[in-house]
Each structure stands twice: as C-alpha cells, then as structure tokens.
Amino acid sequence: MELKEAILNRRTVRRFNSKAISDETLLDILEAGTWAPSHGNNQPWEFILAGPETRGKLAVAYRKAMESGPLLNPDLPEERKQVIRNFSMNFGDAPVILAVTCAPALTDLDRYDFPMSAAAAIQNILLAAWEKQIAGVWLSFGSTPQARSLFGIPEEGKIAGILALGYPEVIPPAQPRISAINKLSKLP
Numbered sequence: 001m002e003l004k005e006a007i008l009n010r011r012t013v014r015r016f017n018s019k020a021i022s023d024e025t026l027l028d029i030l031e032a033g034t035w036a037p038s039h040g041n042n043q044p045w046e047f048i049l050a051g052p053e054t055r056g057k058l059a060v061a062y063r064k065a066m067e068s069g070p071l072l073n074p075d076l077p078e079e080r081k082q083v084i085r086n087f088s089m090n091f092g093d094a095p096v097i098l099a100v101t102c103a104p105a106l107t108d109l110d111r112y113d114f115p116m117s118a119a120a121a122i123q124n125i126l127l128a129a130w131e132k133q134i135a136g137v138w139l140s141f142g143s144t145p146q147a148r149s150l151f152g153i154p155e156e157g158k159i160a161g162i163l164a165l166g167y168p169e170v171i172p173p174a175q176p177r178i179s180a181i182n183k184l185s186k187l188p
C-alpha cells in the first residue's frame with residue numbers, strides 16, 4: 001500500500017469482527033511506532049497492553065465516563081450517542097486495548113515534547129495497522145484519572161492515547177476535512 005493511500009484512506013473504526021490480532025502482527029505494528037521522530041531520539045513512549053482483568057475494569061470505567069459525560073450532552077445527536085453506547089459495551093469487541101504512554105517529564109522541554117512524540121508514534125501505529133487491514137480508535141479516555149490508575153501510570157507520566165485495535169466490522173465513511181489551503185498562513 002502506498003503511504004499516501006494509507007494516510008488518505010485510514011479511518012477511525014469503532015466496531016470490530018472476531019478475528020484476533022496475532023502477537024507477531026501486533027509487535028510489527030508497534031515496531032512502526034518506535035520509528036516516530038522524538039527529541040534527541042529520546043523515544044519517550046511505552047506500550048502497555050491491557051489483559052482481560054484490566055480490560056474488564058477499563059470497560060466499566062469507560063462506560064461510566066460516557067454515561068456521566070457525552071451521553072448526558074443534550075447537544076450530541078442521538079446517532080452519535082448510539083455509536084458511543086455500542087462501542088462502550090466492550091470497546092466495539094476490539095481484540096486489543098493498549099495505552100501509549102510517555103515517560104515522566106523532568107524538564108519543561110520534555111513536558112512539551114514527550115506527548116507529541118508519543119502522538120507521532122500513535123499515528124505510525126495506526127497507519128502500519130491500516131496497511132495490514134487492521135484499524136482502531138484513539139481514545140481520549142487516557143486523560144482520565146481512572147484510566148491512568150488502571151494502567152498504573154505514575155503521577156508525572158501521561159497516557160498519550162488508549163487504542164482499541166482490531167479487524168473492522170464496519171468502516172465508517174471519511175470525516176470531512178478542511179483543506180490545508182484554509183489552514184495555511186504566511187508571515188512576512
């Protein structure tokens with residue numbers, strides 16, 4: 001698959017079929033994450049896989065977070081709420097739940113750079129996965145104290161993202177994009 005094709009065709013997927021991701025395939029995908037750029041090549045990311053026990057606790061915490069957050073939002077369309085309800089049953093049946101975390105930052109520069117490098121690793125992971133017909137969703141749930149605690153993240157550490165990965169059951173249509181020309185400004 002061409003890189004541009006993968007970039008343009010990758011979609012966030014929230015429903016997965018029952019096919020498992022082999023350990024070898026998962027490691028191969030994560031390996032792509034390690035080729036992301038990082039300040040001074042400091043590679044601040046760590047990958048933490050949730051086993052069945054952790055996953056069960058995460059699912060309960062995630063459902064509660066959705067029920068007390070987005071699902072209470074009167075402005076959120078019912079269709080979107082249904083997607084959230086379905087996904088929050090069991091992370092859309094994704095066979096893999098993992099957190100991409102970054103090391104505790106010791107300096108202001110690290111605080112600035114570490115999450116960005118980890119985010120770059122996540123994008124690599126999603127693209128490498130897509131090339132293997134595997135998709136995922138990047139969850140902001142990693143920002144919550146419950147998720148941090150369940151993944152055992154120290155106070156100063158961060159979860160850059162929790163990823164649910166699997167083989168898609170449903171691939172949603174592309175979300176619209178604002179063209180780069182409308183995001184571009186030029187300084188004198």
Ligand SMILES: Cc1cc2nc3c(=O)[nH]c(=O)nc-3n(C[C@H](O)[C@H](O)[C@H](O)COP(=O)(O)O)c2cc1C
Pocket residue numbers: 010011012013014137138139140141161174175
């Ligand atoms: C930092 C970040 C956090 C996100 N958090 C969530 C989330 O909590 N739940 C969710 O369903 N999707 C989440 N997404 C996925 C976005 O909704 C999705 O990327 C966006 O709608 C564009 O769709 P696409 O990825 O298919 O192009 C997140 C994406 C990013 C980059």
